[in-house]
Amino acid sequence: MISKYRKQFNQEFSQEKYERFKEILKEKSGLEPAFRISESPLFLSKEFEHKLLDASESIIDQIKALPAETLQKAIPDNCRVPNDTGKPHFFTIDFGVCKNENGEIEPQLIELQAFPSLYAFQKVFEDTFCEIYPFLTEIKNKMPHEEFKNYMKELIIGNENLENVILLEIYPEKQKTVIDFILTEKLLGIKTVCLTKIKKEGKKLFYENNGKLTEIKRIYNRVIFDELDRIPDLKTELDFREDIDVKWITHPNWFFKISKFLLPLLQHQFVPKSYFLHEFPDSENLENFVLKPLFSFAGSGVNLNPTKEITDAIEDKENYILQRKVNYEPIFEDINGEFSKAEIRLLYIWRENDERPILLENLGRMTKAAMVNVDFNKKDAIWIGSSNAFFVEE
Incomplete structure (x- = not known):
């Protein structure tokens, strides 16, 4: 697939370039990624991109048409957070790169979520691929870096002062995605704060900023709420379920509302049939x-x-x-003539006054294992891990 670009990349690839690639990511962020970086990008056709976008637009239409009460059913009672919003600020959607019965490469929906992914990291990731392999610049994402930054700034910062906006996570330094937190800080000028460091006075939240207690007015939320229960002896002043004077970006309820819960409700040729277990026929x-x-x-x-x-x-x-099984097709050839499979995640933002979300970036994940999770790969495998997709004319 896309033999021209694949051929050129594989000819230009070297272990030295891969090591330099990782070094540049470390220089830009100050630390090494805690997850595996794939040696290679994904090269996918414009036709495949059109299929991706067609499926995504249909899914967005179907979600918009769902009654609010249906979405509310997705939220576990013990995880319900006050002051819900009409739409999520983030919308990400994962597709497997599959082959249908006619031998055509097509996307198949794997899952979707209204939760921020590696937005800041992926932009830097794509730019770094282009630094190491300049020929990729001609096929990179058309959105300029400044436009991307402005979208993120408007969404997360809004009209607030930077000091009143934080990125919130639980033990951020221990998270695999910590590199994205650092790059978000560099992109937007906000600070990452651990949930355990939040102070609460009445309905107001505060954090210590350069030795001064500072009010929090907007939270770029990276805490997965239902995972907090699994942390032993966790003590925090902030309980998500309390009514507080803060603007959530995005509201925690949306993590549940846009999730696997929706899969049985969606229909499209690129959406595998799904059932709730208690309704399996x-x-x-x-x-x-x-x-x-x-x-x-x-x-x-x-x-x-x-x-x-x-x-x-x-x-x-x-x-x-x-969820009906899909067949990931190994089409991404490495330098040894072996092939990897992949998923692609589309990274959208959804501003409050917009009818539809805006696609900012994509995230690729490559594997040679049964599941698209790098933990399941052999230690010496290549062309596996986090990646980025480039769409080109065949």
Whole structure:
């Protein structure tokens, strides 16, 4: 696929360039990424891009048409946060690069979420690919860096002073995505604050900023709320479920509303059929489906080969879905003549006054394993890990 660019990249590739690539990322952020960086970008056709966007636009239409009450059902009662918003500020959607029965390469929806991904990192990532391999500049994302920055600034900072806006995470320095937090700080001029450091007085929140207690008015939220319960002996002054004087970017409720919960409700040729586990019909064969918990992160709890014994043993069946299996097609050739599979995530923002979200960037993930998660790859594998997609005419 896209043999011209793939051929040129593979001819120009060297281990030295890969090491330099990682060095530049470290120079720009001050630390090494805590996740594996793929040696190669994804080269995908403009035709594939059109299919991606067609599916995404249809999914957005279907979400917009859903009653608010339907979306509210997705939020666990113990995770409901006051002062919900009419739409999310972020919208990301993951597609597998698959092959259909006619031998055509097409996207298949894997999952979607209204939660910020590696927005700041991916822009730097794409630029760094172009620094190391200048021929990629002609096919890079057309959005200028300044325009990208302005979109992010308007969305996250709004009209507030920088000191009153924070990026919120739990133990940020321990997170795999810490490099994105640092690059977000550099991009926007805001600080990353650990949830345990937040001070609360009445309905107002504060953090210590250069030795001074400073009010927080907007929170760029990177905390996955339902994961807090898994942290032993966690003590915080802020409880998400309290009514506080702060603007959430994006509101925590949307993490649940735009999630695997929606998969059984969506229809499109690039959306695999899904069912809630308690509604799985006898007419379907379990072997053709993947079992996924509604509330999990980074692939945890996913079962690629569920059995009736496994599904029967699950008590809270309404919190699981079965999604029809898709066949990731290994089409990304490495320098050894072996092939990787991939997923692509589209990174949208959704401003409050906009009817539709705006696509800012993409994120690629490459693998040679059964699941698109670098933890499942062999140690010496190449062309695996975090990547970026370039779309070109074939």
